[in-house]
Amino acid sequence: MSLSFPTLAAIRFGYGLRPGEAPPADAEALLAQAAAPKRADLPFTALPLARRRQLFLAMRARNRAVAAHAKPLPPEERVPLIKAQGRDVQLMLLAERQDRLSNAVLSPHGFHERLAAFWVDHFSTNIGKSGDLRQLVPMQERDAIRPHLTGRFADLLSAAVRHPAMLLYLDQQASFGPNSPVGKKQKRGLNENLARELIELHTMGAGSGYSQTDVTSAARVLTGLVPNAQRTDWAFLRQRAEPGAHPVLGTTYGGSLRSERDVEHLLADLAARPQTAAHLCRKLAAHFIADQPPAALVSAMTQAWRRSDGDLMAVYRVLVTHKDGQDVTLGKIKPPFDYVASSLRALDIDQATLDAPRPSARKAAPERAAMLAAETEEAAKQSGAAGRQTMSAMQDGADAKEPGGEAMMTNGAAALIRTLGKPGDRLDALLDERLETLAARRKSLSRDAVQTIAALGQPIWQPPSPAGWPDTESAWIGGGALTGRIAWARRLGASFGGDEDPTALLKDALGEAARDDTIRTVSRAPRRQVGLTLALASPEFNRR
Numbered sequence: 001m002s003l004s005f006p007t008l009a010a011i012r013f014g015y016g017l018r019p020g021e022a023p024p025a026d027a028e029a030l031l032a033q034a035a036a037p038k039r040a041d042l043p044f045t046a047l048p049l050a051r052r053r054q055l056f057l058a059m060r061a062r063n064r065a066v067a068a069h070a071k072p073l074p075p076e077e078r079v080p081l082i083k084a085q086g087r088d089v090q091l092m093l094l095a096e097r098q099d100r101l102s103n104a105v106l107s108p109h110g111f112h113e114r115l116a117a118f119w120v121d122h123f124s125t126n127i128g129k130s131g132d133l134r135q136l137v138p139m140q141e142r143d144a145i146r147p148h149l150t151g152r153f154a155d156l157l158s159a160a161v162r163h164p165a166m167l168l169y170l171d172q173q174a175s176f177g178p179n180s181p182v183g184k185k186q187k188r189g190l191n192e193n194l195a196r197e198l199i200e201l202h203t204m205g206a207g208s209g210y211s212q213t214d215v216t217s218a219a220r221v222l223t224g225l226v227p228n229a230q231r232t233d234w235a236f237l238r239q240r241a242e243p244g245a246h247p248v249l250g251t252t253y254g255g256s257l258r259s260e261r262d263v264e265h266l267l268a269d270l271a272a273r274p275q276t277a278a279h280l281c282r283k284l285a286a287h288f289i290a291d292q293p294p295a296a297l298v299s300a301m302t303q304a305w306r307r308s309d310g311d312l313m314a315v316y317r318v319l320v321t322h323k324d325g326q327d328v329t330l331g332k333i334k335p336p337f338d339y340v341a342s343s344l345r346a347l348d349i350d351q352a353t354l355d356a357p358r359p360s361a362r363k364a365a366p367e368r369a370a371m372l373a374a375e376t377e378e379a380a381k382q383s384g385a386a387g388r389q390t391m392s393a394m395q396d397g398a399d400a401k402e403p404g405g406e407a408m409m410t411n412g413a414a415a416l417i418r419t420l421g422k423p424g425d426r427l428d429a430l431l432d433e434r435l436e437t438l439a440a441r442r443k444s445l446s447r448d449a450v451q452t453i454a455a456l457g458q459p460i461w462q463p464p465s466p467a468g469w470p471d472t473e474s475a476w477i478g479g480g481a482l483t484g485r486i487a488w489a490r491r492l493g494a495s496f497g498g499d500e501d502p503t504a505l506l507k508d509a510l511g512e513a514a515r516d517d518t519i520r521t522v523s524r525a526p527r528r529q530v531g532l533t534l535a536l537a538s539p540e541f542n543r544r
Contacts, residue, residue, distance in 0.1 A: 009320070012332075013110065017346070018345040020348065030111055033111040053139070055092070056136070063086075093135070100460055101460075102446060105345055105349060119145050121469055122468060123202060124201075124466050133168055133169060141461075161198060164228065166194075177242025180243065191219070194222055196219075199214065199215060204276050208275035214249050217246045221263065224241030243257075249273070276310075278298075281298050285325075287471055289319075290332065294324040301315050301322075330513060331543070336476070340449050342541070343488070343536050344492075354444065452484070493536060502522045502528060502531025502535050506518065509541060514538075518540060
C-alpha cells in the first residue's frame with residue numbers, strides 16, 4: 001500500500017478525510033493545525049467560559065435550593081421534583097457532548113482535536129462521580145487542557161491537575177495534613193489519590209523508580225490544595241497543609257511555613273523528570289502510530305522533549321516527521337468516538353444536519369432493514385476477503401438493537417446560548433424557559449451519534465478509571481463491537497447517504513488507503529445503501 005502524506009495525515013493524525021476539505025499538504029501544514037485553530041469558529045467554544053461558569057454556579061445554587069425545599073416533602077412529591085431538577089444538568093451535559101462531537105466532525109484542524117482528545121484522556125476525570133463533576137469535567141477540557149496543547153508540558157500539567165474537576169475526582173478535598181490545625185481539630189488525615197495518580201499516571205509512569213514513601217510524602221506536599229467550586233478554580237488553605245519538610249524523589253519541599261509554592265515546585269519538578277519524558281513520549285507514539293511503537297521513534301521524541309524542556313510542539317514535530325511516524329501501515333484501530341466522527345465526516349455531514357431533528361420518514365423500516373442486511377450479506381459472500389471479513393460481523397449485526405443511552409434531549413450548546421438572552425438577564429428564569437424549549441425538541445443525528453459512541457463502549461467523559469480509555473486493538477475489536485459499528489454504518493448510510501455513490505464515497509473517505517478487494521466488494525453491492533454500509537464498515541475504514 002502506498003499512501004500520500006495528505007491522506008496519511010488526515011487519517012492517522014486527524015478524524016479522517018472529508019469531501020471538499022483539503023487535507024494537510026505536508027508536515028508544516030499538519031503542525032499548523034495543532035497550533036492555530038480558530039476557536040471562535042468551533043461550536044464547542046460558542047459558549048464563552050465566563051458564561052459557562054455563570055451557568056454552573058446558577059444551576060448549582062438552584063439544585064441546592066430545590067434539595068432544601070424538597071426535604072420536608074413526602075417521597076411521591078420530593079422524588080419527581082429532584083428528578084426534574086437533575087434533568088437540566090443532563091440537558092446541558094448532552095449539549096456539551098454534542099458539541100465535543102461536532103468539533104471532531106466539522107473542525108478543519110483535525111490534529112488539534114485529536115491532541116485535545118489525547119490529553120483529556122491522559123488527565124482523565126469522570127462525570128459520573130458527582131453532580132458537580134457532570135458540569136466541571138467538560139469545563140476542564142476547555143479551561144485547563146485545550147489552551148495548553150501546544151505549550152510546555154509543565155504548564156499543561158499544572159492547569160489540568162489543579163482544576164477543580166481533577167481535585168474533586170481524586171478526592172483532594174478529603175486530604176488533610178494530620179498535624180495541620182484543621183487536621184488535628186477534626187482528626188482527619190491524608191488521602192493519597194491525587195499524589196499517586198500524579199506520579200503513576202500523569203508524569204513518571206508506573207514502575208519508573210518511585211516508592212510508596214515518595215507517594216505519601218507527595219500527598220503531604222499537596223495538602224492545603226483544594227477545589228474551590230464557587231470560583232470553578234482551586235485554592236490553597238494553609239490551615240489544612242501538613243507542616244514541615246517533605247522529601248519526594250530526593251528533593252525536599254516545605255518547611256516551617258507551608259505555601260502553594262511547594263505545590264508549584266513539586267509539579268514543575270515532576271514535569272521535568274526524565275522518566276516523565278520517556279513515559280509521555282511512548283504514550284503519544286502508542287496512541288498515534290502503533291500499540292507497540294517503534295523504539296527509535298520514542299527515543300527521538302524523548303530527546304526532543306528533553307532538549308526543549310518539555311515543549312510539546314517540538315515533540316509533535318518529531319512524531320509527524322520521523323520515518324516511523326510516516327510508516328504507511330495503518331496499525332491502530334479507531335476507538336468508538338473516532339469511528340463515529342470519521343463516518344460522519346465521510347458523509348460530509350454539516351452542523352445543520354447534526355442538529356436538525358432526524359427525518360423519521362427516511363428511517364429504514366424493520367422489513368427494509370432486513371432486506372438490506374440480506375442483500376449486504378449476499379454481496380459480501382460473493383466478494384473477496386474484505387467482504388468476508390466485514391460479513392462475519394454483519395451476520396451478527398442483523399439482529400442488533402438500536403443503541404440505547406441516556407434519556408436526554410437537546411440540540412447543542414450553541415442553540416442553548418443563542419436563546420439564553422443578553423448578559424445581565426436573570427439566569428435562573430432563562431434556564432427554566434430555555435431548557436424547557438430544548439427538551440421539547442425531537443432527537444437529532446448528533447444525539448444519536450453520542451448515544452452510539454456510548455453504546456459502543458466509550459461514553460464521552462466517562463472513562464473506566466483515572467488511567468483513561470484502553471488504547472490497544474484488543475480493547476475495541478470484538479464480535480459485539482463490530483456488530484454495533486455495522487449497525488451504525490447501516491443506519492447512517494440509509495438515513496443520510498442521499499444519492500452518494502458507494503464506490504465514490506469509499507475513495508473519498510480513504511483515498512489510496514482503499515484496497516482493491518474492498519473497492520470490488522463495494523462496487524458489486526446489489527443496492528446503493530448496501531454499498532454504503534460495506535464502505536463504512538470496511539476493515540480499512542476502521543483503522544487509522
